[in-house]
Every structure is written in structure tokens, then in C-alpha cells.
Amino acid sequence: MKPICDSDMIINIGPQSPALYGSMKLAIKLNGEIIKSVESVIGYNHRGIEKLAESLTYLQYLPVVNKIDYLSGFMYMEAYCSAVEKLCDINVPERAQYIRVMLMELNRISSHLFYLGVYLSDLGSKAQFYFAFTLRDEILHILQDICGQKIMQNYFVFGGVKHDLDLNALNKICDFCSSFSQKVKELENLIIDNPAFKARTKGLGIITKNKALSYSLTGANLRSAGINLDIRKIKPYLVYDALEFQVPIDDSGDCFSRCLLRIREMIESLKIIRQCSRFLIKSSGEYKNNDVNPLQIHPQSNTVISHVESPRGIISCTIISDGSDKPSRVKWRTPSLYSIQILPELLKNRYYSDITAIVGSLDIVVSEADR
Amino acid sequence: METEYSQFNILNKQTTKCGIEKITVDKCCFKKFISHLKNSAEFEANILYSVMACDTSDCIELNYNLFSEKLNRYLIITVLTDRNNPVCDTVTDLYKSAAFDEREIFDMFGVFFEGHKNLTRLLMPNSSVGNPLLKDYNFQKERSVHYETDL
Amino acid sequence: MSILLKPIDTIYNWARANSLTPLIFAASCCSSEILSLSAYDNNNIICFDNDVTLGNPRNADLLIVAGAITHKNAPVLLRLYEQMPEQKYVIAMGSCACSGGVFRHNSYTVLGGADKIIPVDIYLTGCPPEPRALQKAISKLKDKIMAETISMRTKYLDSHTTDFVLSENQEILNSVNKQREE
Amino acid sequence: MEFYLGKMILSLNLQDYFTFVVLYTAEFLIILFFLLISAFSADYAEKYIFSLLKKKNLSARLNVCNSLKILANSFKLFFKEIIVPDKSVKIAFFLAPAILLISVLFIYSLIPYNTDFCVNKADSGLVSLISLILLFSFGITLGGISSNSNFSILGAMRHCVQLISFSVPMILTFMGVAVLSSSLSFPQIVISQAKYDILSWYIFPSFLGFVVFFIISSAIVNRSPYNFSNAKSELADGYKTEYSGVNLAIINLSEFSLFFIINMISVILFFGGFLSPFGVYVADWFSAGSFYYIILTVEQMFWLFAKTIFLIFFTLLIQTAFPRLKPVNLASFSWKYLIPVSIINILIVCVIKIVFGGFYV
DSSP: OOOSSSSOEEEEEOSSOTTOSSOOEEEEEEETTEEEEEEEEOOTTOOOHHHHHHHSOHHHHHHHHTTSOSSOHHHHHHHHHHHHHHHHTOOOOHHHHHHHHHHHHHHHHHHHHHHHHHHHHHHTOOHHHHHHHHHHHHHHHHHHHHHSOSSSOOOEETTEESSOOOHHHHHHHHHHHHHHHHHHHHHHHHHHTOHHHHHHHTTOSOOOHHHHHHTTOOTHHHHTTTOOOOHHHHSOOTTGGGSOOOOOOOSSOSHHHHHHHHHHHHHHHHHHHHHHHHHHHHOOOOSBOTTOOTTOOOOOSEEEEEEEEETTEEEEEEEEEOSSSSEEEEEEEOHHHHHHHTHHHHHTTSBTTHHHHHHHHTTOOHHHHHO | OTTGGGGGOEEEEEEOTTSOEEEEEOGGGHHHHHHHHHHOSSOOOOEEEEEEEEEOSSEEEEEEEEEETTTTEEEEEEEEEESSSOEEEOOTTTOTTHHHHHHHHHHHHOOEEETOTTOOOSSSOTTOOSOTTSTTOOTTTTOOOOOOSOO | OHHHHHHHHHHHHHHHHTTOOEEEEEOSHHHHHHHHHHHHOOSSSSOOOSSOSOOOTTTOSEEEEESOEETTTHHHHHHHHHHSOSSOEEEEEHHHHHTOGGGGTTOSSEEEOGGGTSOOSEEEOSSSOOHHHHHHHHHHHHHHHHTOOGGGHHHHHHHTSHHHHHTTTHHHHHHHHHHHHO | OHHHHHHHHHOOSHHHHHHHHHHHHHHHHHHHHHHHHHHHHHHHHHHHHHHHHSOSSSSOOOOHHHHTHHHHHHHHHHHSOOOOOTTSOHHHHHHHHHHHHHHHHHHHHHOOOSSSOOSOOOTTHHHHHHHHHHHHHHHHHHHHHHTOOHHHHHHHHHHHHHHHHHHHHHHHHHHHHHHHHTOOSHHHHHHTTOTTGGGGSTTTTTHHHHHHHHHHHHHHTTOTTSOOTTOHHHHTTGGGTTOOTHHHHHHHHHHHHHHHHHHHHHHHHHSOTTSOTTSOOGGGGSOSSHHHHHHHHHHHHHHHHHHHHHHHHHHHHHHHHSOOOOHHHHHHHIIIIIHHHHHHHHHHHHHHHHHTGGGOO
16 A cells, blocks of 8 residues: 655546546646646547648548537638638638638537536536536537538538528527527526636636747637737638627636636627628628639649637648649647646646646647647 | 848748748747847737648758737748758747647657757657658558557 | 246346446547537436546446547557456447548558457447437447346457457557566 | 344343344344435435436436436446455455445434334434444545555545544534433434424524534535545546445445435434424324324324435535535635534524523423
């Protein structure tokens, strides 16, 4: 039997741990309940997606893209499609742009709901988990009606979307918006006004401005530290400059504010969806650039970068082409990779029971970091 | 801008298709150049977005994607390293986010970063052989299974 | 003899089929579908234990492999399988766990299906399969359990050891054994 | 139990010995039956609450068959392979589940189910209850430390923190009840609440005591929001991580039944135990006789179980909606708030006992 006290205890959380939904290892050195040092090991789910691009054509690579992150498939599709569109000078019709924006925002809401549910269930409370997942399922069923798949939607193509949205689907989305605005308030009451949740998360895992910038955090993790950086505002892609929405921002930088910001973001996304659906019901037009033949894409040798604001931060896709029908190199910038890096600093000298509160609040998807 | 940066031995300067400046710097003074960009008022590059490596036929190209949050400016610094003996200076002391990026490039391309504190493989198992993202990586030869003792 | 064993078999199989406790080997997409199954399955299919977690290998008798098996991941999967007490069952969920899926093509990390490491009872394809499909797969597994008899228990256990599977892939077996000796 | 041992030694002639064996076996079986019933019903109640929270239209609501799930699970675990960790302390590893089960069985023997049926009518009921609860905690700690896993050791350590936090306020609340009833034996505590029916329940004079006991009761049984020692998302299964097979079945069974019994004890201490809240029984309509006694027994058991299940419902509702707290939170909360409140409770109870002495028998 080991002696209990005196020496440091090394405890490995993961690679398959009940606390982390994904395979990541945290090797933790404990002294009693206090964490002395943390080392994070990733790569258990490395599937070689970047290398895969070199042996597939531009179109063949498209369905692989959304498997990088299972919670925000649309964002990755958009990043890849817009990079290829820049490469080949394809322009996207306005209606297709609105459809893309609307679906991406729906995806953002579903991803945040997943985050809230899993975070609260990690902390040990289940009512919120069931509530959030029931709501998420409604969104996924709408997406399934539109695209034919629940999670891995291959709906975006170069120069538009695969097929047009019909009025039936739009009505469903409108119905969802009206019911969701009420339910998100309920969810906010369940989470934000919960005294035990406040006790667990307030003042915990504080990320300062400089630390956030130096670790290259993006998305809500950065915005909770008081820096207003949103690609949708500073470098608008698609039709985001024509839409009205705010970027919620907070300056406390703790776990509580990270959770709060994501709930606020859902409300802003709802605004965008409403505007888009209003436009789509009124107008009609091409949903796809018909000049494009996706089977024959032969761009000249060039380098393009596209940025997309995903639920977890900024995704960027860099494509280097060499004149053939296959990309020479595709590089993905995935925000979760940078969130994992900050963990050792946040967890040091904290209690062991703070691990779930801190790791959960950063919204890490390990398969996204591993690629 | 050119007059000011003349001391840094800039090899090439171009604008890419989507309107991003790309500056190629000599290997010896690129770190000085990046720290200059980080501290100068003209370009406060306070975020290192990502570090990307690319295997061209004669050299390994490292792209440092810098971003200035205040000025909303985006810049790519390119460094070329020798393909047979790829060595480069680390930037982890300037940007902490570079630590994982550099480990990944060490893993995938075999570029050795001088001054990096923990330069081990990031994504592949420690016992694996070869650098998979190099163009001449042989699938059949180096695909044999190696298991780590430490899970 | 078989007439005498029949009532025992019925009770034994009923107890095992109706209390399948899962251990989830979560790597990627499919784990989110398992979570959403646990969110609206009213404990009818498997014991999710009300805590929404991946489970504990000592307690589990059903291993759901969800996600691609990579070289870094494979020893973890093998160890989890060996930590589970006998009698255990395995469901390979999703294309990645069945065969390697889209990643198998010319890949330097993805090993292929889960059946290269551990014996698999039920293959469930789809990318990712829906929660209802998982429900169907588990009910198929229940049928399989109900058809077993207690007299064939030892024979069954032999066919569910990893050596049985790995004999095809002697290379992996050797390296794993070497690792165990160290 | 010393009560019985003494009786045994006194009457060692053969004929009596035989009857005693039959009697004790019967009593043991009855207790075991109650233990199983309570474990199943606690599990069923928990599952029912969760099914309320889940999506309604997908599959049918919880049916009776699902309550048999825990039966199937226990039955299955008896046949499963028992894995013993290599470096564990073998004797302690196997002793721990036995200690848990024995301590729970002994607690069950203390409970008065109706006016007559109480296996162990010891005068020192409350004191033995305290020692048995501490024995249960000892079993958990022993099991955690002996199984040689870091998760288990952490779980056991956390349970020790929990033990330090809950035991003092628990004893202080018991003292309030002892003052009110002028007795330590459970049957006496229940009967002393009978005088003015619902008005003379101890919930009114020692309301603060009830609140304190309600809070710490979930800490005693390792349940949310104080489930640090088996926090799934942090420590896998905590102290029982390495247990499998029949050992695990015994641990689960004793945990569930302790959860039930703790609520039953708070019913006995504060809600008049098996007494009807209105002071009238259906059995009163019948003339005295064996039939009267049967009806009365059933009715009193009904009230005991009904009150307990009502209380369990509230406990579970709180458990679903609140995240888990930290071990540090419980310790500081206990020493800063619960102990002062329970001391104030004793003072209030003493004043009430002096002023309204005749109100309680």
C-alpha cells in the first residue's frame, strides 16, 4: 500500500476519462487535493486530416472537413469552401450567403447548448443537461430535415449550397426561434441564477488580457477577458456586415463569465437567424453559382487564407495550391489547440475538484485540436 | 515601411491573393524582426495566430501568422529553412501559444527549434518514426506499429 | 441436461441482457450521439447510471467503441477492454470504429477497425449513426445474449479473448506482450 | 445487539435455543427484506425523477419492469468475474463491503416499524446509530485505501473530510431530539411525539435541527451535491473504482439502502415515525382482536414508508438541480454555519422543553 501523505501523488486523467469528452490526457501531480503541476498530452485522436488533403481532390476533401469538429461542422465547411472560392474566384449568390449564415448560426446555438449541458453535467447537475440536450435535439432535427444528416451535414458546396431551402423548412426555423427565445431565458435562470453554480465558478480560472493574447485564445474565451475580437465584425465574411447583431463582452475573465457569454451569444445568434429568415422568405434567387463545375477545379499556384468565427474561436484554413487538381498543403488553425495550452497555467495551485470547472468552461473539443 | 525595416534583411515582399502582406525574412534575423513587430507602435502584433509549415521541394517554409488586435492588421512572416538540416529559432519566449505549434511542426516536419523547452512529439506517439507531413514520407515503410509503454 | 439448464439460462440471460452497463470509448463524433441517447433514453435500453459519464471499466459489461482507432489510441482501447470483468461485449459504433472510415485511405495514423485490437460483437455503421440506430444495435445484442447458454460459457470466453483476434495480427500482439513484460 | 446476546446466554437450554434460532432467522430475513425493498424503491424513485426531466414523447415513461433493473443488475453482478487489484491489501479489500452491509443491517434493526415490531429496542438507540454511521464511513475509507488506486485513495480521503464535517452537527441535532424526548431509544422517541398528533412532532420545536440534518443527510450517504467521494466526473467511481462483481453489488445495495434509511431516521426523529398525522387509524373501526392488530401494523408501516418516500422525493429534486460542491465548501460551511446553528437549536429546544414541558410526553 502506498503512503497517503508525504509525497506527491501522480494521477492521470484520461486518455479515456469520465470527465473529458474526447481523448486527452492530463498528467497531474497532486499534493493532497492541491494540484502542483499539469502536463497535457494530446494526439490520441489524430487522424491525419491535413495529410489526407494531399491525396484527395478539392471536391473529395470536402466531406472530410466537417469531421474535424463534430459540433461545428458548418463552420469548417464554410472555411474550406470560402478558401477554395477565393482560390478560383468563384462568387457566391446572395441567397446562398444568407442560407449559409443562417445555418451556421443554428450550428453555433447547438454547439453552445452542447457545451452548457456537458459543462453542467460535469459539475454534477443533471437537470440542465437534459434541458439543454432536448433543445439541441430540436435544432439537429431541423438540420436533418434540411441537409439529410444530423451532425455531419455535407450541405455547402463551392459557390453556394447543395439545394434550396423550401418554405416549409423556413417556417420550422421561425417556429423554433419563437419558442427558443423563451426557453433560453429558462436555461439562463437554471444556470446563471443557481447559487451552487456561482459558488463553483465565480472567480475561478481567471484569464487576464495579456495572458489570453499571449496564448492566442480566441472566441468567447478571449472576449470574456475584455478584448473585443470577433471576425464577424472586424473582417466580415459572407453577409455579416449587412446584419445587425452585437458581440457580448465581459471583463472578469473567469469560468462564470465564459459560461455567461455563451448564453448571451445564443441570443445574438437568434437575432441573426431571424433577420436571415426574414430575407429568405421575401426574396428569391439563385442558391448556387451554376458556372462552377466542382469536379474540375484547377486553381493556379497560390496561397489563400480564410477565417471563420466558430463557437470556440477563430478557425482559419490555409490552402497552398500548386496548379494541379489536388491541394499541395492544407493547414487548419483550430482554436481548441490553443485552449488546451493554457490549462497547465490555469490549473496550477488549484484544488483537484476545480479541474472539471476549469476544463469544462474553456469549451475544448479534443478531436478538433488533434485533427 | 521599407526604409524602417531595411536593417532586417528582407528577402521578398508580396501581397497574396486575399490581400495579406507576406514578408520573407532571412533566418538569422527573423526573431529580431518579430520582436520588433511585437513592440513597435506601428504594428502591435500581439497575437501569433498560428505557425504553419510547408514542404516545398527545396526547403521547408515556416509561416508565422501575426495579427494586431488594435490595428486589425494581418501579416505573414515567412522563413525558409534548409530541408536537410531544418533548424530555426523558437519564438516561445515572445508568444506562449507557439509552444504547441512548434512541437507539432517538429513532429510533422522534423524542424528543430532551438531554445524550445519541451520539444517532443505532439500528435504522434513518441516511438513513431519519420515525419509524416513531408512529401517524401513513405507510408508502407514507416507504417509499422509501435506501442508506448506509458499510456 | 439441457432441460434442467433451461430455467437457469433464462434467468441468467435475462439478468445480463437487462442490465447492460456501458463503458464508452469516446474519441470523436459518435460520443456526442451517445450523450444525446443518454439524454432521452429513459433507462430502457442500457443503464446509464443517471450520471452522464463514460463509465467505469470495472463496472461495465458493454464497451461501445466510438471513433477512429489510431496508433496512439489502440493500446488504450486494449487496456480498457482488459480491465473489464468477464463477460463482456463490444459494439463498434460508426464507420471509423468498424473499418477506419474515410480516414483509412493511405493514412499514417489510423489503424483500421476496432476488430484489429479487440473482438467485436455488433458492427454499427453510419457517420455518425443516430441514437435510435444505437438502440437497435443494443437490442440486437440483447437477442444475442438471450440465445447463449450457461454451459457454453467457457467456450464463449475463449472466443472473446484478445489473443483470438490478435493471432491474425501477430506483430501487434508481440509488441503488446513485450510492453506488458516491461 | 448486546441485548440479544445477553438473552441468548441466559437461555441456553435446548428447546428455547431452537425457538430463538427460528425467531432470529425470521427477524433477520424480515430486515433483509426491508433492506432490499428500500434499496429498490430508492433506486426506482431516483430513476423516476430523472425520467420526468427527460424528453417525454420518445419512449414510454418508466414502467414497473424498469424497477426490476436493479434486481437484474445485482443478479448479474453475482455471476461476474471478480477482479482483485494486484497490489491491494486483500483482507481489507474484501472486508470493506462486508462492513458496509453489516452496519446497514444493524441500522435497520434499530428502526421501530410499528408499535411492537422493533428488532433491537436498545435504550441507547441514538448512540448506536451514531456509531453505526461512523462504522459505515470507516468501511468506505477502508475500501478506498486498500484497493491501491489513486482515484480510490482520493475518494477515501475526501470521505474523511466529509466525515469530519458532518459528524459533529449530526450529533448536536441528535442531542436536541434526545432533550425533547428525554430518551435515547427510538420507540420512545416516536411514542413521545404522539400526544397532540401532528402538533407534537419534533419538526416544530427543532426546525433548525431538521434543516441541519436534512443538509448533512446527503453528505452522509455521498449524494449530490456532496458526492465528492464518488464524483463520477472527477474520480471515476471514487472509493469503489476497483470493485467489481459481487463486492460491487453489496456496496451498491448498502449505499442505496443507507440513502433510504437516513431519510427514514429523519422521519422518525422529526415527523413522528410510524404515527398517523391525524391521530386516527382505520383500525380503530374494528374491535380489538388479531384482525385489529394486523390492520394497525399495516397502517403504521404505510405511514412510515409514505413519509420517507415523500422526503426522498424532495431530496432527489434538490440533487438534480444543483451542481456538486467542493470538499472545502462543505468543511467551511459545516464549521462556520451548521455547528453554530445546531448549538442554537439545542438552546431553543431546551427553552421549549422547560416552558412547554407537558406538551411532549
